[in-house]
Amino acid sequence: MMTPASEAETAEMVASTKSALLIQGGGTRNIGAQNIGTPFSTAALSGVRLYEPGALTIVAGAGTPMAEIEATLASESQRLAFEPVDHRGVLGTNGTPTIGGAVAANVSGPRRIQAGACRDSLLGVRFVDGAGRILKNGGRVMKNVTGYDLVKLMAGSWGTLGVLTEVSLKVQAIPEAAGTVTLRGLDATAATKAMSAALGSPYDVSGAAHLPVGKDGTAVTMIRVEGLETSVAYRTEKLKAMLASTGADIEITHDAATAAQAWAWVRDVTPFHNGAGDVWRISVKPTDGPQVVAAIEARAPGAQVIYDWGGGLIWVEVTADTDVRALVSQGHATLMRASDATKDRLGVFQPEPAPLAALSAGLRTKFDPRSILNPGLME
Amino acid sequence: MDMPTPNPEVLAKKGRVVSRLRQVLPADAVISDEAETRAYECDALTAYRCPPLAAVLPASTEEVAAVLKICHDENVPVVPRGAGTSLAGGSMPTADSIILGVARMTEVLETDYENRFIRVQTGRTNLSVSGAVEEDGFFYAPDPSSQLACAIAGNIAMNSGGAHCLKYGVTTNNLMGVTMVTMDGEIMEIGGAHLDAGGLDLLGVICGSEGQLGVVTEATLRILHKPEGARPVLMGFDSNEVAGQCVSDIIKAGILPVAIEFMDRPCIRATEDFAKAGYPDCEALLIIEVEGSDQEIDAQLERILAIARTHNPVELRESSSTEESARIWLGRKSAFGAMGQINDYMCLDGTIPVSQLPYVLRRIGELSKDYGLDVGNVFHAGDGNMHPLILFDANKPGDLEKCEAFGADILRLCVEVGGCLTGEHGVGIEKRDLMVDQYAAADLDIQMAVKDVFDPKWLLNPAKVFPLQSSEPRRMAAE
Numbered sequence: 126m127m128t129p130a131s132e133a134e135t136a137e138m139v140a141s142t143k144s145a146l147l148i149q150g151g152g153t154r155n156i157g158a159q160n161i162g163t164p165f166s167t168a169a170l171s172g173v174r175l176y177e178p179g180a181l182t183i184v185a186g187a188g189t190p191m192a193e194i195e196a197t198l199a200s201e202s203q204r205l206a207f208e209p210v211d212h213r214g215v216l217g218t219n220g221t222p223t224i225g226g227a228v229a230a231n232v233s234g235p236r237r238i239q240a241g242a243c244r245d246s247l248l249g250v251r252f253v254d255g256a257g258r259i260l261k262n263g264g265r266v267m268k269n270v271t272g273y274d275l276v277k278l279m280a281g282s283w284g285t286l287g288v289l290t291e292v293s294l295k296v297q298a299i300p301e302a303a304g305t306v307t308l309r310g311l312d313a314t315a316a317t318k319a320m321s322a323a324l325g326s327p328y329d330v331s332g333a334a335h336l337p338v339g340k341d342g343t344a345v346t347m348i349r350v351e352g353l354e355t356s357v358a359y360r361t362e363k364l365k366a367m368l369a370s371t372g373a374d375i376e377i378t379h380d381a382a383t384a385a386q387a388w389a390w391v392r393d394v395t396p397f398h399n400g401a402g403d404v405w406r407i408s409v410k411p412t413d414g415p416q417v418v419a420a421i422e423a424r425a426p427g428a429q430v431i432y433d434w435g436g437g438l439i440w441v442e443v444t445a446d447t448d449v450r451a452l453v454s455q456g457h458a459t460l461m462r463a464s465d466a467t468k469d470r471l472g473v474f475q476p477e478p479a480p481l482a483a484l485s486a487g488l489r490t491k492f493d494p495r496s497i498l499n500p501g502l503m504e
Numbered sequence: 505m506d507m508p509t510p511n512p513e514v515l516a517k518k519g520r521v522v523s524r525l526r527q528v529l530p531a532d533a534v535i536s537d538e539a540e541t542r543a544y545e546c547d548a549l550t551a552y553r554c555p556p557l558a559a560v561l562p563a564s565t566e567e568v569a570a571v572l573k574i575c576h577d578e579n580v581p582v583v584p585r586g587a588g589t590s591l592a593g594g595s596m597p598t599a600d601s602i603i604l605g606v607a608r609m610t611e612v613l614e615t616d617y618e619n620r621f622i623r624v625q626t627g628r629t630n631l632s633v634s635g636a637v638e639e640d641g642f643f644y645a646p647d648p649s650s651q652l653a654c655a656i657a658g659n660i661a662m663n664s665g666g667a668h669c670l671k672y673g674v675t676t677n678n679l680m681g682v683t684m685v686t687m688d689g690e691i692m693e694i695g696g697a698h699l700d701a702g703g704l705d706l707l708g709v710i711c712g713s714e715g716q717l718g719v720v721t722e723a724t725l726r727i728l729h730k731p732e733g734a735r736p737v738l739m740g741f742d743s744n745e746v747a748g749q750c751v752s753d754i755i756k757a758g759i760l761p762v763a764i765e766f767m768d769r770p771c772i773r774a775t776e777d778f779a780k781a782g783y784p785d786c787e788a789l790l791i792i793e794v795e796g797s798d799q800e801i802d803a804q805l806e807r808i809l810a811i812a813r814t815h816n817p818v819e820l821r822e823s824s825s826t827e828e829s830a831r832i833w834l835g836r837k838s839a840f841g842a843m844g845q846i847n848d849y850m851c852l853d854g855t856i857p858v859s860q861l862p863y864v865l866r867r868i869g870e871l872s873k874d875y876g877l878d879v880g881n882v883f884h885a886g887d888g889n890m891h892p893l894i895l896f897d898a899n900k901p902g903d904l905e906k907c908e909a910f911g912a913d914i915l916r917l918c919v920e921v922g923g924c925l926t927g928e929h930g931v932g933i934e935k936r937d938l939m940v941d942q943y944a945a946a947d948l949d950i951q952m953a954v955k956d957v958f959d960p961k962w963l964l965n966p967a968k969v970f971p972l973q974s975s976e977p978r979r980m981a982a983e
Contacts, residue, residue: 137825157923163655169514176857177857177859178756179751179752179753179755179756179858179859180755180857180858180859180888181755199758202758206710209804230706231700233700235529237698237699241673241677242699242700244700244705245673245676245677254950258946258950259946260946260947260950261919261943261944261947262947262950264922264923264924265793265857265922266856266857266888266889266923266924267853267855267887267888267889268665268669268674268855268884268886268887268888268889268925268927268928269855269924269926269927270662270663270926270928270929270930270931270940271925271926271931271935271939271942272676272714272931272942272943272947272948272951272969273709273712273713273945273951273954273969274676274708274709274711274712274948275661275707275709275951276708277676277705277707277708277709277711277956278704278706278708280705280956281536281701281705281706282704283702285704297760298755298757298758298759299758300758301758318618321618321619321620323573324620325617325618325620325642325729326729327641327729327730327731327732327766331732346955352800353800353803353804353807353809355799355800356800356803359797359799359800361589367606372892398599402729406699407910408698408699408702409698410619410697411619412618412619434699435930437619437698438697438699441533450714455696455697455698456696456698457702457703458702459699459700459702471629474702474703475702475703477702477703478692480686480690480692480693480694480708481692481703482703484706484957484958485703485704485706487680487958488957489955491950491953491954491956491957492950492953503703503704504590
């Protein structure tokens with residue numbers, strides 16, 4: 126394990142390596158099939174470098190534990206808007222999730238539909254490319270169109286374009302209240318319709334998820350609003366009235382602890398923890414979701430499903446070695462959990478259409494000319 | 505402004521290039537007459553002009569691809585153009601280039617309320633995207649102040665912002681997918697009605713690349729339901745510091761207004777003379793707008809006003825009607841026009857960390873005295889995106905150069921305090937040579953390496969974004 130203690134040391138180590146590196150934050154999202162190369166950890170590039178609550182910005186070393194970021198923000202009643210997923214349970218990994226890891230995987234939870242993905246909160250990056258050069262892009266201000274936006278490119282590049290050393294992010298205030306409207310007994314099509322209606326309303330919904338089999342065994346659809354107390358009370362009642370026509374049994378929850386637990390359950394894909402099946406993460410046009418799932422269930426009876434992002438994000442647990450991707454015509458599917466053999470056979474990431482694959486390959490060659498940074502991970 | 509020497513080979517084969525373009529486009533879509541090409545000699549950065557070799561106005565993605573194939577084949581540079589409203593010279597032609605305008609591509613291709621997106625051809629204006637969904641209660645959030653005229657193509661190229669991006673984000677946060685044609689004429693779909701990329705986020709780097717990576721012909725844009733209502737409040741303070749502190753306190757208190765606009769005394773006075781909005785004569789003025797139902801607006805404004813009162817405002821003005829709201833916005837919306845009445849002006853666009861606001865305003869005041877040019881400040885305070893307006897006289901020899909030097913000093917100041925050269929206008933030719941103040945050589949090199957991948961011959965939108973000296977080896981190698 127190589128663990129550089131500074132950005133300069135990161136650059137030296139990358140420049141002088143003769144073989145492939147397996148870039149890791151806390152090692153909680155090792156979804157690659159091969160995971161080849163010498164483990165290279167950013168864990169020592171840790172610490173909050175700057176935090177300005179009045180400017181809603183935080184700058185931290187890439188290896189800073191997510192828990193430290195969240196605690197720092199919570200001390201000023203702030204948080205990361207994109208509600209980062211903790212993948213340890215679903216992927217069966219140990220380790221300490223880091224802010225750099227969340228950025229590298231562009232990890233976004235239920236609030237993605239309202240507040241944007243991790244990449245939308247990311248204001249700037251510092252990183253070391255495959256030639257060992259220290260580079261920066263973006264900065265720490267909220268509006269910045271100075272030159273090409275490599276910040277977005279680095280988010281979700283899974284360490285294949287560079288080793289992140291420092292990230293700056295936009296943060297948000299924790300609203301004083303949250304409320305969840307829960308509908309019971311809807312099938313996937315009706316639930317998707319209900320979520321679309323809620324998301325297409327003026328009530329600023331910050332979460333919309335559907336569990337065909339909820340904790341108590343029945344189908345549960347959850348719609349969340351956050352804000353001032355008066356606002357949450359008003360909006361949840363409006364949503365309840367609006368969704369009455371679904372015929373579902375509707376209740377409103379204002380209890381913060383219960384709601385936080387329920388949304389963390391969706392965010393961290395808790396129903397699939399410790400399961401034996403493969404886990405896929407699928408991004409589709411929300412109204413396509415129910416057909417895609419029907420096709421999956423036809424091919425792999427017993428498939429388990431969670432819909433998030435108003436139906437646009439589908440987590441599926443299926444019998445090992447099922448090619449779920451073949452059933453997704455529009456959008457993309459990532460094989461998050463499976464045996465190495467299955468990952469080799471099906472590929473972890475969605476293959477890109479030829480012209481895009483050529484551009485991506487071209488970018489990789491420029492950023493990592495020796496092909497040493499997580500080689501092959503995204504291909 | 506230095507521009508590269510036009511390629512004499514290209515100038516010499518104008519006739520052949522134009523006739524090849526006529527083979528793939530209708531007769532009225534190829535403009536080569538010298539009197540007519542002059543219509544494309546500049547964008548909204550009117551200080552610099554140069555008629556292009558020719559201009560083309562394709563009507564479809566396929567026609568765009570056909571044009572690019574020919575230009576690629578003939579090694580002719582191409583300058584993509586939306587509506588030509590760039591303040592940074594983003595679509596400024598070179599003498600050896602073809603202007604590729606998307607003005608004829610204005611169709612709405614698909615509207616989907618259930619999945620909350622609209623797909624349009626990119627020649628469509630920003631405001632008419634919202635216009636297409638307005639009756640059904642929806643809108644497209646990014647709202648640059650040129651929204652009546654500016655095209656989605658240019659919004660994507662420059663990653664345009666607007667007054668309401670504090671809550672809704674800028675173009676890149678509302679762009680879901682594009683149809684793009686690369687310089688070699690290849691058509692590709694990137695993103696779409698689903699969220700996020702399955703591989704590298706190519707969409708993220710295309711947005712804001714100033715038309716240098718490809719020509720975006722169609723776009724899938726996120727639409728939202730309009731809020732139930734919106735209402736502004738106006739507050740005046742006797743110092744910039746106090747106004748800045750008030751903004752910071754509101755943000756820290758967890759209230760997220762949709763807009764926080766700031767005007768300083770020179771700007772307030774100019775707009776009062778011009779628009780007579782009845783603004784107080786004070787050092788700094790804030791307009792803060794919140795959204796929601798009436799009771800939600802009341803609840804938010806109550807908090808905001810309580811915070812404002814702790815800073816001893818010289819004025820607090822609430823609105824109780826649409827007319828009063830319009831009056832509060834009137835001066836702000838007339839600010840640019842008002843400054844233009846006094847003199848020619850140059851509008852800057854640097855962004856700073858909001859904590860640096862008082863210091864930066866003080867330094868701008870000092871620089872104003874040093875240069876002997878007046879400056880008014882109007883900007884989006886919530887996100888630190890400043891718009892200093894420097895007044896100068898275009899007819900006075902040397903005044904434009906003095907103004908540009910002053911502007912460059914302000915932008916360097918923005919970078920020095922931790923900000924950037926441009927928050928929403930783009931680099932274009934205007935800030936190209938200042939890029940070295942924000943980025944080290946290697947930082948620019950990796951950006952140029954991205955262009956190498958998308959446009960290996962360096963033909964798309966030449967002489968923008970990168971200092972000519974930095975890009976020279978690549979441009980030479982490509983020729």
